[in-house]
Amino acid sequence: MFSLSQDNIPTSPTSNKGPVKYGELIVLGCNGSLPNGDKGRRKSRFALCRRNKANGVKPSTVHSSCTPQAAKAISNKEQHSISYTLSRAQTVVVEYTHDCNTDMFQIGRSTETPIDFVVTDMLPGGQDQVDGQAVQSTISRFACRIICQRNPPYSARIYAAGFDSSKNIFLGEKAAKWRMQDGQMDGLTTNGVLVMHPHHGFNQDSKPGLWREISVCGNVFTLRETRSSQQRGRMVDCESNKLMDGSLIDLCGTTLLWRTAEGLSHTPTVKHLEALRQELNAGRPQCPVGFNTLAFPSLSRKDVLDEKQPWAYMSCGHVHGYHSWGGRRNPEVEAECQERECPMCRSRGPYVPLWLGCEAGFYVDAEPPTHAFVPCGHVCSEKTAAYWSQIPLPHGTHTFHAICPFCIQLLSGESGCVRLIFQSPLD
Structure with a gap:
């Protein structure tokens, strides 16, 4: 794809x-x-x-009652028609040409x-x-x-x-x-x-x-x-x-x-998104605690967790490598949704892997990926994240809620997205 x-x-x-x-x-x-x-x-x-x-x-001819012509329009498989049943006794048929x-x-x-x-x-x-x-x-x-x-x-x-x-x-x-x-x-x-x-x-x-x-x-x-x-x-x-x-x-x-x-024709191509990914990885972002180099996986492996995968605290945006400490066990919450305390700023919130948004058609500009949707962790440009975060999409029969366009998970937090804070290499 x-x-x-x-x-x-x-x-x-x-x-x-x-x-x-x-x-x-x-x-x-x-x-x-x-x-x-x-x-x-x-x-x-x-x-x-x-x-x-x-x-x-x-639309062309309107039949206001069940005439032979109306019945013919409905039964004719070469004739487009719309039937409006008003009651058992009356059906209006509109022929289309x-x-x-x-x-x-x-x-x-x-x-x-x-x-x-x-x-x-x-x-x-x-x-x-x-x-x-x-x-x-x-x-x-x-x-x-x-x-x-x-x-x-x-x-x-x-x-x-x-x-x-x-x-x-x-x-x-x-x-x-x-x-x-x-x-x-x-x-x-x-x-x-x-x-x-x-x-x-x-x-x-x-x-x-x-x-x-x-x-x-x-x-x-x-x-x-x-x-x-x-x-x-x-x-x-x-x-x-x-x-x-x-x-x-x-x-x-x-x-x-x-x-x-x-x-x-003015939307970034998949090639452009791949170039942005390579540029991001070329900066060699590091885990501020483990000091290991992080890298976004290739677009073809967009759903496969990699050992160099960047993870982030959704409450503050600090980017780390994966670690298993800092969580508060809650059996009612699935492991990947556990709240964690960020070792950089002590804020608590979801700690999730970051995934690049690969569907170019959702981007409103061609700027670098700097923001993540909360809490799913899909990454895109600032303007793209801001735009989708303010769109209330129909949810159920009568409610509306902002979602991530890449995975349609409901957004949370004050703005629905967070600016990512990358640690540059120390050497």
Whole structure:
């Protein structure tokens, strides 16, 4: 995953080499690849490129009752349609027709062929179980769809729900749905599709925006009281479903970062992160107690503890080599989460190994890795750590919490990150 494959090389959408790239979706919690490896349509990042033949669709005819034409639209596997069940006696069917100017990409938990990017629930540390129990997924089988303009400026818009193998979307009686002033129907999916657009783009000046919910027709709403409430939020007319560089998409179980092709062209490459790692190691940081030289392992060994691995006290940021003394045993706390007392400043807190953040798409700048997220110990640039530390991500059905983008562990401490203090060699 850390070789410079075509997927890793940022390209401008106007590049003459290869297909036009609209952008990429990157799964939060994946530090360069899925925990069990990238396989087929299930991977840590997915590039949306212009298709050989347009497959976009747009709404056309509305059938307000169960007419033969409506029944035909639903049963016709060559006809896209959305069915809104208002009651047992009434279903509104909206036919969708081919749009030669757009490409459609679908995201969801289903492995059926209409899904271009298969996503699964992400848990901190790449777990797929909690207390030995398999996690019940809250991600919709056909969660959302992204429609990209095939011509400049290649804008991408997101819509809740995706078409199934029969090219249908069904919103049952219990789903939130309503008729709009122009006669068109709209609705929300069970657990919703939430989107957050950052202010000032995705760079070192970025600030988090407000979380909104996107409807089946792409309208923007304030959040519901709880994730699956049947009462929709207030419509926000002044905002749109158009994705921008750095937009976050939450599917209630996994969160995706949207990076435009233009944005990726200004993002550090894996090669650059490797150069920063080598530069950091070339400074020969030392353990201030054992005086042994520390070194960050290569990106290809990002999850393997090394004997030269830097460790740090998360309360103060002092970097050491591994040692087993200074802990206060607590049988209710796992060994790696034990609190330790820093021998340099006597502050107490988690003592953890440091890991470089390897997913370049999460970086807002190309500066050296100087800060670590608390308490997981993933290391990145100061501005990157500060940005992610202030983003409240959906957690559960109605709470929000800042996380580390590399492992999605909940952040703690006053700022969610700490500046690392390295000891230079004495010679």
